[in-house]
Amino acid sequence: MIKYVYQQVRKHTQTSQQSSPQRLTTPNSERSGWILGSPPRGNCxxxxxxxxxxxxxxxxxxxxxxxxxxxxxxxxxxxxTALPEIASHFNKFDQLNWPVTAFTLTSTAFIPVFGQLADTFGRHASLQSAAVISLIGSIMCAAAPSWPVLLLGRALQGIGAAGIDNVTMIILADQASLKEQAVNMSIFQLLNGFGYSVGPVIGGNLTKADWRYCFALCAAIVFLSLFTIFSLRGQLKPGKISVLHPSNGQSRTKALVQGLSTLDYVGMFMFMAGVCLLIMGTTWGGATFPWDSAAVVSCLVVGGVLITLFVLFEYLLEPGRILSRLFPRTIPMIPASLLHRKDIGIICFIAVGAGAAFYSIFYFVGIFFTLVEARTASEAGTKLLYYIPGLGIGVYAAIRCCNYWPGQTFWALFMGTIFQTAGIAALGAAVNLRDETFVAVMMALTGAGTGAIFMPSNLHLAGMFREHLAPAYSLMRFSLPFGGTIALAIMNSVFQNRLGDISGGTSGANNAGAANSQWRDSIDAIVSLPEALQGAIRSQASTAVMWAFISIVPIVALATVMAAFLGNVWIPAETTSSNAIVEHTGGTDENGYCEKHAASNIGSSVAVPEAIEMSQMNGADSKGTSTEAGRCISSIYLLELVRGRVKDLKSTSVREVGEASGGLYSTV
Structure with missing residues (x-):
C-alpha cells in the first residue's frame, strides 16, 4: 500500500511537470523544447x-x-471486532450498537460546524482543535469505568473525527486544480481505506489483551498528530479572523469575539439537534421501542421539523433577506444557494449510499464472523481485510477514469454506485449461505464500487461549487456518516427483530428463557449453551444478518438511480502556476539560467519569450487559471449525451468561465 502511494506521488510529480496548465510559448516555439522543472533534462x-x-x-x-x-x-x-467484548464487559450486549452510534452521531452532526470554523478561524486552528477533542475522547474511552462514560468518550471522538476529516479534505482542495486534487485525494482515500480496513484487525488483536488498548492506541496517534499539524501552521490557509495575529491593532480577545460573532449559532443548534433526533429515532425504532411509540415518533417528527426550520433559517439569512438585516454579522453555515442545486443534492445522496455500504461491511460482516461463524475478534478482523483489495481497485479505477480516460467524474460515480449496489445485494445472500469465500468476493466487489465513489465526489463538487468549497464539502462529508449511521440503525433494528427468541434444544421453557437472556447479555455465554441451542442461535443469526443487509439495498439502489441524473465535470491536465511549465526555444544562458529565471537576472543573454513578457505586463492570473479548468455540465449528462448537445454545452461552459470574475469554475 505504502509503495503504491509512493509510486502515485512520484508519478504525479513527473506527469504534472510534463502536462502544462499554461503553456507560455511564442508563436514559433517548437513543441520539442525542454521543460521546466522536469527531471534533469535541463541544467537550470x-x-x-x-x-x-x-x-x-x-x-x-x-x-x-x-x-x-x-x-x-x-x-x-x-x-x-471489539464491540462484542466491549459490550459484554459492561453486560450491554443488547446495546452493542451504541458505541458506534455515539461516535457516528457526533461525527455526523458536527461536520458542517467545522466547515464554518475553518473558514472563520483558519484551517490550522480548527484542525488542531479537532485533534485535541479527539485526544480527550480517546483517553476517556481507555479509562472508562462505566458504560455512560464510554459513550461520552466515543461522542467526543466523533466530534474530533468530524473536524479532522472535513478540514483535511478542505485543505487538500485549497488553491489546487482539479488535476492536483484528483491525485491528492486519491492518495488520502487510499490511506483512509487502509485505516478503515486495518482497524478491525488491530482492534481484534488488541482485544486479546484488553479492549482498552484500542483507545489507548488512538490517543497515542492523536497526541503525535498535534505536533505534525503544528508544523504545518504556516502553510495552511488562514481564516477571516486570526486570533494569534489580530489585524488593525485588535487584541486577541476582540479578534476572538469578532470571529465568534459571525458564527451561525441558531443554524448550528437546529441542524445538530435535528440530526441527533433523527438518528436517535431510527436507532430506537424497532430495537429499543416500537416504531409507533411516543419516543420514536416524537424524535422523528421534532427532528424533521428542526431540519426544515434550519433550511428556512439559512434561506432567510441570505444577503438582502429579513434575517440578514436582523443579524448583519452572522454568516450562514450552509448557504441556501447550495441547497437547491441538483448536483449537490445527488452527490450527497450518493454519499449516503456509500456510507450505508461502507459502515455495514465493517460492522455487520464483523458480527457475521464473530456470532455466526464463531471466529475470534482477531480472526474476524483478518477476514475483513478482503475489503482492502476491492477498495484499492475502486480508488485506482477512479484515478484512471478522472485523470486519464475519459477524464470525467460522471462515469466513475455512476459505475461505482452500480457495483456497490450489486455487492450489497449479493452479500446478503452470501451470509445466509454461510459461504466465507462468497462473502469475501462480495466484500471486494462492494469495496470496488465504494472506492470508485470517494474521490470523484470531491472533484465533482470542486468543479461545480468552487466558490462555496467549504460548505459544499461539509454537506457531502456530513452525508456519508449520516447514511452510515441511519443504515446501522435500520440494520440493527432488523437484526434484533429477526434474531427473536431462540428456545430450541433446551429441556424446558424456563431454562430456554434463562439461556436466551444470558447470551444476549454476553456473546461469550453462547459456548456454554447446549449444542443444539448454539446451532439454532448461529443459524438464526445468519438469517438476521442477511435481512439486515437486504434492508439497506433500497438506499444504495436509489443512489444508483439518482447518479444517472448527475451533470459532469471534465478534469483538465492543467495544474496551478506553481507547477506551470514553460516551453523553451533554447537552453540555458552562460550563468546557468533557463528562460523563465533569466527574466529576473539582468546579466542573462537569453531572451524572454513574447508570451512571458505579455503575461508579466498584463498581470497574468497567478493561480494558473485556464478556461479548460471550467468545463462542466450541470444539466443531466446522460440526457445531453443522447441529444448530442454535450460539445455545445461544454463550449458554453468555457465561455462563461472566461467571462466570470469571481471564481475558477462555472456551471451551465
Missing part, C-alpha cells in the same frame, strides 16, 4: 531547486496531515 539549477522543494513540500504536507487523518478513520472501525 534554480529549476532543479524549485522542483526539489516542491517535491519535499508535497511529502511534508502528506506526512503532516497523515497521523490525524489516519486516526480519524481508525477510531471508527477499531471497535468493529
Amino acid at each position: 539549477t534554480t529549476c532543479a531547486a524549485e522542483s526539489r522543494a516542491a517535491y519535499l513540500k508535497s511529502w511534508g504536507f502528506l506526512l503532516g496531515l497523515l497521523p490525524a487523518y489516519f486516526v480519524a478513520s481508525l477510531e471508527l472501525t477499531i471497535v468493529a
